[in-house]
Amino acid sequence: MFGSTLAHPPQSGEGDGERDPWRACGLRLQSVVWLDMPAERWTAVDHYLADLLVGSDSTLEAALSANAAAGLPPIDVSPTQGRLLQLLARLKGARSILEIGTLGGYSTIWLARALPDDGRLISLELDSAYAEVARANIARAGFSELVEQRVGPPLESRQQLSAEGLRPFDLIFIDADKSTTPEYFEWALKLGRPGTLIIADNVVRRGELIDQESRDPSVRGMRTFVERLAEEPRVFATVIQTVGSKGYDGFAIALVTN
Ligand code: SAH
Ligand code: DHB
Ligand code: MG
DSSP states (O other), rough: OGGGSSSSSHHHHHHHHOOOOOTTTTOOHHHHHHSSSSSHHHHHHHHHHHHHHTTHHHHHHHHHHHHHHHOOOSSSSSSHHHHHHHHHHHHHHHSSSEEOEEEEOOOOOHHHTTOOOTTTEEEEESSSHHHHHHHHHHHHHHHHTTEEEEEOOHHHHHHHHHHHTOOOOOOEESSSSSHHHHHHHHHHHHHHHHHOOEEEEEEEEGGGGTTOOOOOHHHHHHHHHHHHHHHHHTEEEEEEEETTTEEEEEEEEEEEEO
16 A cells, blocks of 8 residues: 555665565565565554553544534544644643644644643634634633634634734644644744744654655645745754554654744
8 A cells, every 4th residue: 555655665776675675575674574564553553652651532523523523624642643743832831832734633632631720722723613613622621711723714813813912822733734734833933932832733644745746736845845944044853753543654853942
């Protein structure tokens, strides 16, 4: 399934052909490793880890059930990824968080759990039906006070946020339409301050990130974003590839330094 999308197959002359036993029988080592790591295994390991580290969590499970019942696409962060978001927010000592892309509020709940009682999380969502599902999930999780949902075109929300003169956000999670991620990053720089952590989801896209010829607007958006991250002197950033129940993807993590 993924073999054909391997974007950088081993070139002839790469490595030591004579000592590569796989080449002798017409196989390339990378291909063999790839085939040995099917998505089912990533998912099984994710479930094993989530069972151990997250355990059963009726609030989060209820949110996912409500999302499914309402027909939302199952594209929430995974439990282990949600835990990573919460971990980063705790490390940061975040008191104010901005999320772009609420869906059913699953990642919102993970992030809200990192906040102190007087913290604040603003989550932006384009789709009002999704936002209603999220509203119920967030209420059930006990975060109606802490979480403020804003529904509608993000540009309007952005202008509104700027006009309100809120204190800068400590953490900004970008997880909405992928082609617009470069613009959301520009907002994040404006709505943050030195010390703000910016996290973006779905950066690697099954490895398509390295496809210069891609016509996929999401891939193109992420390429522009990563190139922007690399040249932006005000952030210290990396991108980490991930595999798991959400397949092969990755997060960008950027600290605003000045
Ligand atoms: N963060 C969520 C998943 C978000 S999925 C979680 O992990 O639980 C991406 C969401 O972005 C979808 O709900 C989609 O409706 C929303 N979206 C798409 N375009 C958007 C836009 N322009 N502004 C805000 N949200 C947008
Ligand atoms: C998909 C996954 C995501 O995490 C997301 O935010 C949007 C879309 C997807 O798999 O299509
Ligand atoms: Mg995502």
